[in-house]
Amino acid sequence: MARNRPYTCGLDAAIDVVGGKWKATVLWMLEDQGPLRFGELRRRIPGVTEKMLVQHLRELESDGLVHREAYHQVPPKVEYSLTDYGRTLELALRPLGDWGHANMARIEATHA
Amino acid sequence: MARNRPYTCGLDAAIDVVGGKWKATVLWMLEDQGPLRFGELRRRIPGVTEKMLVQHLRELESDGLVHREAYHQVPPKVEYSLTDYGRTLELALRPLGDWGHANMARIEATHA
DNA sequence: TCAAGTACTGACTATATTGTCAGGTACCCA
DNA sequence: TGGGTACCTGACAATATAGTCAGTACTTGA
Secondary structure (H helix, E strand, C coil), X not given: CCCCCCCXXXXXXXXXXXXXXXXXXXXXXHHHCCCEEHHHHHHHCXXXXXXXXXXXXXXXXXXCCEEEEEECCXXXXXXXXXXXXXXXXXXXXXXXXXXXHHCHHHHHHHCC | CCCCCCCCCHHHHHHHHHCCCCHXXXXXXXXXXXXXXXXXXXXXXXXXXXXXXXXXXXXHHHCCCEEXXXXXXXXXXXXXXXXXXXXXXXXXXXXHHHHXXXXXXXXXXXXX
């Protein structure tokens, strides 16, 4: 989104971190449904492509929000989970998620 | 951002509404500093162009979050303020803003 | 031997969002 | 007559973000 650093307000910074098309959903899935494998995430997020999922996971990881655990097996197994830091974000995100949930119909109706 | 409707979760819907580059800042300004004129907003948000400000204000208005009051004067005077609906969003956004504020340094350091 | 599952990578393309720039109306002040 | 203020609009260009598609390595099951 080509955000302006230094940020004008905390909100700006937070949305920068969580603003990708699938990031909020990933965070929500990982909090709600525990550690998940790559393929599980892909199947649970309808419409996401492998490429975008990898890319967003990498970003969330380098932001320290998500932990990636690779098991050296064949076939490969990789598990993603929230870090403690990630959980603090999930917590801060919850009221917004509730707001969106409560106003979903209105948002879908008015937001072109 | 070409979001997916119907939304996967409330968070998705909420970020769709608040995800523009300057929208969160506008909402925050209007809540924090009361009704503001167009020019006041522009001066308070460093880096925003008139075009983007108008565009985002129009979207926030058509989403029912912001109220636009035009005074038929010369020179023109237009005041923007939050609607009640907009205030509920601001409220839901606050924990996220606090999170961003608290972790600003970390975000700036890690988020490329 | 061929297909399928697993977790990816990378080149290329498409779309969405943002920015630049010029202009437009109406008035006041010098 | 020429600025300055105020609130915009629209054409066009630039950038950012997302999507498509092919391909990797290895192994199990048919």
